[in-house]
Amino acid sequence: MFSRRPYVLCHSWFSENDDKRQSLEYFSSSMEVYVKALTEMQDTLQLVAMPFRKREVLPFQCRKAMMALVDLTKRIDELCDLFSEIALLPLAMIALRYRFLDELYYIEEQACKLSNLIDSYYERGITSTQQRRQQENAISELFTTLLQHIIDIPSKIGFMFDEAKFQEIRIASSS
Numbered sequence: 001m002f003s004r005r006p007y008v009l010c011h012s013w014f015s016e017n018d019d020k021r022q023s024l025e026y027f028s029s030s031m032e033v034y035v036k037a038l039t040e041m042q043d044t045l046q047l048v049a050m051p052f053r054k055r056e057v058l059p060f061q062c063r064k065a066m067m068a069l070v071d072l073t074k075r076i077d078e079l080c081d082l083f084s085e086i087a088l089l090p091l092a093m094i095a096l097r098y099r100f101l102d103e104l105y106y107i108e109e110q111a112c113k114l115s116n117l118i119d120s121y122y123e124r125g126i127t128s129t130q131q132r133r134q135q136e137n138a139i140s141e142l143f144t145t146l147l148q149h150i151i152d153i154p155s156k157i158g159f160m161f162d163e164a165k166f167q168e169i170r171i172a173s174s175s
Contacts (some may be wrong), residue, residue, distance in 0.1 A: 024090040024168060028161055034079045041075055042150045044068050049143035052136050062122035069115045072150075075109050091173050092167035096160050103156060107149050114142045 001080075048065040051057045082095045083089070083104075121135045 005168070020087060022088050022090055024092060024161070024164055027090050030082070031157060031161075033126065034075070034082065035157060037075050038079075038150055038153055041068070042147060043071050044074065045143065045147055045150070048093065049140065049147070052140045055133060055136050057136065059122060062118050065118050066122075068114055069111045069118075072111050073093070073108055075103050076111070080104050090164060090168070091171060092164035093160070096163055100156060100160055103153070104147065107146065110142060110146045110149065114139065114146060117142060 045068055048061065048068045051061045051066075080101060083093075083101055084093060089097065117135065117139050121132075121139065
């Protein structure tokens with residue numbers, strides 16, 4: 001269901017595509033759309049996580065959670081794709097993107113783990129109350145971890161853009 005894409009290696013940082021390269025300001029404004037989408041996903045994930053915290057999980061709620069996780073990974077993939085277009089990235093973002101891509105891949109990995117936990121919870125129809133509670137706790141904790149990483153994305157993006165601005169100034173002053 002989920003797959004991790006490898007980093008796209010820089011084939012030509014300084015090439016004839018430099019005229020197509022986005023400015024840092026333009027790239028920043030396009031990132032706002034993705035950050036807004038992830039913020040909306042955060043609200044959805046909090047809603048689908050609630051039954052696991054309250055220990056009142058019905059089969060349709062498992063399906064809703066699974067669909068929300070699929071939607072999350074699609075949005076993460078779109079964001080990863082944005083950072084993979086090296087010919088269009090601002091020069092200062094090329095090196096900085098790796099830390100952020102690591103974070104996105106971590107979120108995707110956690111979403112996959114969570115999806116597998118929910119799937120096994122749903123498929124097994126755990127009969128023991130203790131087993132069910134343990135799995136609900138594990139799912140709830142993983143939702144909490146996943147949500148915290150999603151909550152941190154805007155500040156990480158802000159830090160990355162601040163660093164990119166600094167790098168652009170260094171590049172311009174060295175030219």
